[in-house]
Every structure is written in C-alpha cells, then in structure tokens.
Amino acid sequence: MSGKERPLLINAQDFDGLLSSLKKLGYTTYGPTVRDGAVIYDVVDSANDLPIGIGDVQGPGSYRLRRREDGALFGYVVGPHSWKRFLHPPTVKLYTISSNGKILASVENANQKMAFLGVRPCELQAIRILDKVLLEGEYPDPVYAARRKDVFLLAVNCVEPGENCFCASMGTGPEAKEGFDLCLTELLRPEGHSFLVKVGTEKGKELISSVPHRQANDDEIELASKLLALSRERMKKKIEINGLKDLLYRNLEHPHWDEVAKRCLACGNCTMVCPTCFCTTVSEATDLFLKHAERWRRWDTCFSREFSYIHGGPIRYSISARYRHWLMHKMATWVDQFGTPGCVGCGRCITWCPVGIDITEEVKQIGKRDGEVKVKVE
C-alpha cells in the first residue's frame, strides 16, 4: 500500500459492519469501553459497547469522564489500559513442574487472532516499540510472538488532544502515518457523522470493502487535515526531544532527581499504565505438599526496591535513583538500546500518577539547571 491513495469515507453507523466483518474473519475484537468510571480496553461485540458520547478530562493525577454533546465514538483519548495487556499479558504461566521431575512448559495458542479497535497513533508507536523489545531481539518472547502474529490494527486519529498528551513533540501523533491496517478520522458534521478512512494494508482494504464506502471528497479530506492540524496546535504539553538523550546523560547527578523523589511514592502506577514498560518478574507458586510448582511471569516495576535486589540489598535503594532509572530508560538509554525513545507521549504516566508527577515538567526542570552538578563523562 502506498498510502497515497485517496482516502475513503464510511458512515458512522457502518462502523458496526467493520466489527462484525472482523468477527466473521475469526478475530476477537477488543476496543474501548467504559468500566469503573474510565475508558478501558476489553472485548467489544458491537459499536454499542464503545463509549458513545463520552469524553474525558485529564490532568496530572486526575481523570474524569464527561458526557459529550455529540454522539462521537472516539471522543476521548487514552485511559489506564494499553494494548500491551493483550500482547504482553500482566500474568503468564511459564511452567508447571512436578516434584517427580515432570516439566510442562506452557504453550500459547498460535492461531489467535485479535483485532484492536481505536488504536491511537501513539499506541501504534508503542506496539512498534514492544515489537523491537520482545520480538526482534536475540531471544524473541514466544508469548508476545504468538499473540502479535495476527493482529488487526484499526487506528483512530486524535482530533481532540487530551490535557496530558504530548505525542506531537514525540513525533508519534496526533495523526497515524504508518503501522495500521485501517486508520479512521472521526468527522462530526451537521450533515452527518462519518469516518475518513485511510487504508494501510491489503488486509485493511479487504475489510473496508465489506461495508458501504465511497471515495472521500476534497472537503472531507481538508476537514480531516484541518482537525488534525488544530489538534496539534491545541496540544499543551510538549517535550523537547532534540538533544534530550545527551541532556539526561549529562545530568545523571542533578538536584531535580531528589526533588521528584520527595513527591514520588514509588507506587509503580506509571510503569503499569505505560504502553511500553515491559519489565516482568517471575514468582513461584507451590501447593502445600510441595508436589507441584508453577512459575508465573507478571508485570514488574522498576520503582520497587525488590526490582534491583541483589544479595545484601537493592542497587537502587533511594526513590531518587529509581525515578532516574525509569526516566533515563524512557528517554535516553532506550534510544541506545532500541533506536527510539521508550516514550510515545501518551501522557498516561502523568494522569495516573497519584501525586501528578509530570514527565514533561521534570524533563524541563532538568534542562533548566543543565550541568549544575559536574559529572565527569569521558
């Protein structure tokens, strides 16, 4: 797909048709839905399961849903969930081991087909990043590989940025450029509710041909690009990405690390909601008779003391060092390891931080007193 083809247009009521076509193709369809006062990702059976007419208001340490005046299907941005929970699940059983020596390595269904609906541009980048880490290394993770193999990515551009979004400065949004099967831009006009559709792959082309569609006209294409330009303009938060890696490497010792640590509770929320944080630990579960043991992998956080524990104690016993480790990884060492930052600018870590620590602000503070503590870097 060249991506140069003229975008298509479908009516909003035909979104349901996309969903049922995906189901007919054998995909389990996951998408946004409202639960416990938040937009989360779960199985959606029809467009009715989507948060229709729902918007969100986010701030550092705050998240509220609101009712919108319109019937927008995607009138909110990202919530606490990300697609990593389906590709890199929070818990996985690795082994079942018996005291008689029998080792049963778990297996993952290699034929599973998942369709992700409403994937935001920043989340497409997050999936690309996870691919790099879990799929393209020396030892690809078989769980991720099996789950990632047949994923249909139905992306949705962000015509309204959230208060904590900074994807524009990270270069990952608000418009998806690649990595999707289909990409929609929601158009709410007096004359009707519709989606401008960009086709990214053959798979996407087949799917769109299963519902009524037509070529988009110039007005519609212009409206979509205007909306996205406006969205970019309205995005309040940003990170200066140029030179950021070197700035952080230069400031391994900086007073601001301790200042953040005074507020940081080391709860690990930021790493749980982060769409790219991939760290896991393994725990052992046994029965009371020690006949049977299971080894479970689960998400872990570098904010815990245990994370860096080696005999004698943790390497990073202060919260200051743990925050530094996390931020350095997201914005500096990740670049050296995997070629891009580990941050996509989704803003989840800001929203779900109970004390509202704001990565964009913290980076700014480090820049303000760049080099205040002299560190010998050879």
Add this chain to the structure above:
Amino acid sequence: MISSGQARLVAREEAALKWMSVSRVVKETLDTYTIYLKPKAGERFSFKPGQFNMLYAFGVGEVPISISGDPEDRDNVAHTIRAVGAVTNSLTRLREGGRVGVRGPFGRGWPMEEAMGKDIVIVAGGIGLAPLRPVVYQLISKRQDYGKVFILYGARTPNDLLYKKELKSWKGRMDMDVLVTVDKGDETWKGNVGVVTMLFDYVKLDPDNTYAFVCGPEIMMRFTVINLKNKGLPDDKIFLSMERNMKCGIGICGHCQFGPYFVCKDGPVFRYTQVKNFFGRHEF
C-alpha cells in the same frame, strides 16, 4: 504434545528449562559450595568462560550463577554458590543425586580469543573468582597461546578463600604468578594482609601488552580499575564482570538493565570502555 496450533513458550534450546543432577558437592567455605551438575545421559554441556546459567531450585525459584568449572569438561557443570538468599540456600543444601533446573548458558564471556598472545592479569575479589576459574583452566590448557599470567586474589579472611587446593597448585606452577591476600588474617595466616589492590605493588605489568579480567564486588572493581589505569593499562584492555538482579537471563525481563545494556545478554563481561560512564556510579 504440542500441536501445530500452539507455540512453545521456549524458543531456543538454551532457554529451555532442563534438569541436571548433582554429581559432586565441594564445600568451599562456611557458606559457599561448588555444585557439579551432570547433564542428562547422552547430553553434553558447553559454555564459554564468563557465561552464566539460571539455576532453578524446585518450589523456590531461579537465580543467575556463573559457571565456575572447566570449559573442556562437558560432563560436569560447576557452579560456585554462596548461600545468601532463599534460592541459593536451597541450592547449597543439595547433595549428590539432587536435582537442579538449568537454563543457559547465557551472556558474553571473557575475551579469550582477543587476548591470545597477550599477558593476562586476573583480579578477583571473594566469590568473584568463580567466573574467572574457567579462564584459569583455559589458560593452563592452552598455556602456549598466552603470555605471562598473573592472578591476584583477595578474600575477607583465610577461611573465605575459594578453591584452596587449586590455588596451591596454581601457585606451584612456574608459568604463572599467583598472589593472594586477605582483609584480616588469623593465627595460621602467613600471607598478605590487605585489600586486593595492594597486590599490584608486587607485580610488574607490561601496560602495552596486558589484558585485565576483573570480577568482584563493585567497590573492589572500582579500585582495581584505578590501579590498572595507574599501571598504564588502556581502558579497552580492561574487562569487568557485572552483577545485577536477573529474572529471565535472555534480555526481556528488564531487571538487569545497566545504562544502555542488559547485563544478561550484553554482559555480564563488559569492556571497561562500554560502561565507564556508569560504572561505580552510586545506585545506578
């Protein structure tokens, strides 16, 4: 049975958990044991000096332990283990016939090929001698491939010295210099007392022709590096074996991240130039 519609959770052979049985246990010190493991009948195990295995104690958990045996002995896989936590306590309680789960070998080892024809100085602190013992075995077996060999080894007390018999036999060899020191002697100790770096006073290194292999507590490695640099060794001829928490051993759990590296797959042995901006930095 794995059907075609299922994917194994273990993709590569060395990443699969397999059992080995304990063939011999040597008590090294009060809390440190060398456990020799026998691969399953018909299987042999090969590794490179400096690599490690993930060892699993049934019902307890898994820990990374460097391989401390002879790389040419493919039927006895040695690990020298200090009982410091739940898993290592459990592993050191095993006796002949006991079962250990093994994944590995993992990681990058010492630059044995690159250092061919050069002098080698091995500097070890405490249990840091374990990942270096395979180096010594290899140096002895291919002695003509290397120049002078120096072994500088420090432990806390005479009772904390590992491989005592072998140390004696290495000392008896005319083709290498073995110097040992302890932080605190006892009534029988007639050797050096002091930290390992004081042994540098007794050796004459050729800075243009020497590779240094260093393993021990980070503070010991820091001062060793300073001493090596003072002796004129260039940074790129100094190699360190790093230690970090590890859960997977294969670069996907994130625990052993150290600057832009994962210690498990990019290390545990690093060229000093790779890590010098982070090495020794507090809580990094």
